[in-house]
Amino acid sequence: MRSLRLRLLLGAVLGVSAALAIAGVVLVAIFGAHVHRRYVKELDDHLLQLAAVIQIDEAGAISLRHELSDPAFQRPLSGLYWQVIDAGRVALRSRSLWDDSLALRPATSAPGVLLESESAGPSGQKVVLIERTVLLQDRPLRLAVAGDSKIVDEARGEFALVVALSLAVLGVLLAAASWLQVGAGLAPLNTLRSQLGRLRQGRTQRLEGPYPTELSGLIEDLNGLLATQASELERARANAGKLGHGLKTPLAMLGAEARTIREKGNAASADAIEREIESMNAQVVRILAAVRAVGPRKAVGASSPLKPLLERLISVMKRLPRGAELEWTLTVRDGNVEAPVDARDLEDLFGNLLDNARKWAKSRVRIAIAGTADTILVSVDDDGPGIPPEQLDDVLLHGTRLDRAVPGTGIGLTIAKDLAQLHGGSLVLLAGAAGGVRVDVLLPAATAWQYQSGWAP
Numbered sequence: 001m002r003s004l005r006l007r008l009l010l011g012a013v014l015g016v017s018a019a020l021a022i023a024g025v026v027l028v029a030i031f032g033a034h035v036h037r038r039y040v041k042e043l044d045d046h047l048l049q050l051a052a053v054i055q056i057d058e059a060g061a062i063s064l065r066h067e068l069s070d071p072a073f074q075r076p077l078s079g080l081y082w083q084v085i086d087a088g089r090v091a092l093r094s095r096s097l098w099d100d101s102l103a104l105r106p107a108t109s110a111p112g113v114l115l116e117s118e119s120a121g122p123s124g125q126k127v128v129l130i131e132r133t134v135l136l137q138d139r140p141l142r143l144a145v146a147g148d149s150k151i152v153d154e155a156r157g158e159f160a161l162v163v164a165l166s167l168a169v170l171g172v173l174l175a176a177a178s179w180l181q182v183g184a185g186l187a188p189l190n191t192l193r194s195q196l197g198r199l200r201q202g203r204t205q206r207l208e209g210p211y212p213t214e215l216s217g218l219i220e221d222l223n224g225l226l227a228t229q230a231s232e233l234e235r236a237r238a239n240a241g242k243l244g245h246g247l248k249t250p251l252a253m254l255g256a257e258a259r260t261i262r263e264k265g266n267a268a269s270a271d272a273i274e275r276e277i278e279s280m281n282a283q284v285v286r287i288l289a290a291v292r293a294v295g296p297r298k299a300v301g302a303s304s305p306l307k308p309l310l311e312r313l314i315s316v317m318k319r320l321p322r323g324a325e326l327e328w329t330l331t332v333r334d335g336n337v338e339a340p341v342d343a344r345d346l347e348d349l350f351g352n353l354l355d356n357a358r359k360w361a362k363s364r365v366r367i368a369i370a371g372t373a374d375t376i377l378v379s380v381d382d383d384g385p386g387i388p389p390e391q392l393d394d395v396l397l398h399g400t401r402l403d404r405a406v407p408g409t410g411i412g413l414t415i416a417k418d419l420a421q422l423h424g425g426s427l428v429l430l431a432g433a434a435g436g437v438r439v440d441v442l443l444p445a446a447t448a449w450q451y452q453s454g455w456a457p
Contacts, residue, residue: 016171046145047132050084054141064092098122111134128152258270322358329366345419360437361383368381379440382438426442
């Protein structure tokens with residue numbers, strides 16, 4: 001069982017059920033003992049009354065001055081009986097015994113001592129029997145009164161049913177209370193999960209808020225881990241940046257050497273060297289872009305509004321060659337859409353896309369933003385010559401340059417795709433409405449996202 005809530009609830013329910021079952025057994029036992037004592041006391045009262053109404057005449061015959069007050073003694077087999085033993089024989093008995101008698105144990109007690117036992121009644125049923133030896137005119141008489149034990153058993157059974165129903169209702173209430181208690185106990189974990197979601201979305205930089213003592217150490221460790229991760233990733237980014245800049249000088253020297261070789265008339269060797277230099281430059285640019293994205297900004301999250309960021313990038317594009325000649329259109333369908341991505345990563349991502357559109361567009365570039373609770377879609381559509389369908393995958397996988405007359409490294413789309421995937425999104429190349437290329441970038445706005453084919457601004 002992986003659910004902590006269900007595990008705690010199951011433990012609470014089992015504990016409550018066991019406690020209620022034990023309590024029910026104990027209550028029924030206590031009640032049964034109490035009813036039995038009351039029943040014995042009632043039988044003893046009948047026995048004392050019997051002793052009070054017995055008389056012995058001058059001839060020594062035993063009789064009753066009057067019948068006992070309870071009419072059950074007068075009804076045959078009523079369940080309430082009495083009898084008097086004189087000199088080992090039955091001298092008197094109640095009409096309820098009819099022609100039967102109560103089976104008594106041999107006399108073993110002194111006069112006046114009350115004895116209690118179980119015996120068989122006239123119909124063979126189990127009865128509670130009490131007896132006492134009394135001296136009447138110096139003559140020992142054994143007086144016995146018995147009552148059907150079914151009365152005690154029925155009272156105990158009825159009470160057990162009431163207790164069972166009551167404890168069942170109580171068990172349901174306690175189970176509900178346990179559910180609430182478990183929920184209250186796990187509430188800090190829900191708060192922690194919410195804080196982690198905010199951290200992932202860039203709404204906070206560390207875990208904050210009041211937490212119980214049991215979680216304080218964990219929160220401190222997580223915040224320490226975040227700080228350590230941020231520091232080490234920042235250092236790794238800095239070292240990678242230094243390495244990239246360090247490679248620029250040797251590559252520049254190789255480029256100069258290639259030009260020298262070309263001037264000496266060896267154009268084929270110069271072209272080969274320049275292709276390798278161009279490939280190395282492209283790899284350095286791509287790796288540096290990835291390293292910039294994998295840093296504390298992604299570790300702790302960020303949140304950036306897309307509209308002003310794209311407006312700034314469009315303004316920059318207009319100052320580049322051919323940028324001012326193009327018609328730039330920005331449409332925002334769903335208000336102020338924010339992406340849980342650092343602004344610098346978004347600038348790298350969309351800067352590459354807009355720069356690519358600037359180079360290839362004939363007259364216009366259209367950018368559209370649409371967002372839902374979970375997903376952000378940004379579409380960049382140009383009216384350039386487009387890309388043959390069979391080459392779309394190669395462009396994204398390898399950064400293929402389709403036209404070397406157009407300046408650039410040919411990996412802008414690849415870098416943009418890497419950045420989108422790095423932040424849980426995707427990049428898709430489609431045929432544009434005006435014959436060029438439409439690039440759809442999907443980014444998660446909050447949690448999950450799903451790209452729906454055909455959904456475009």
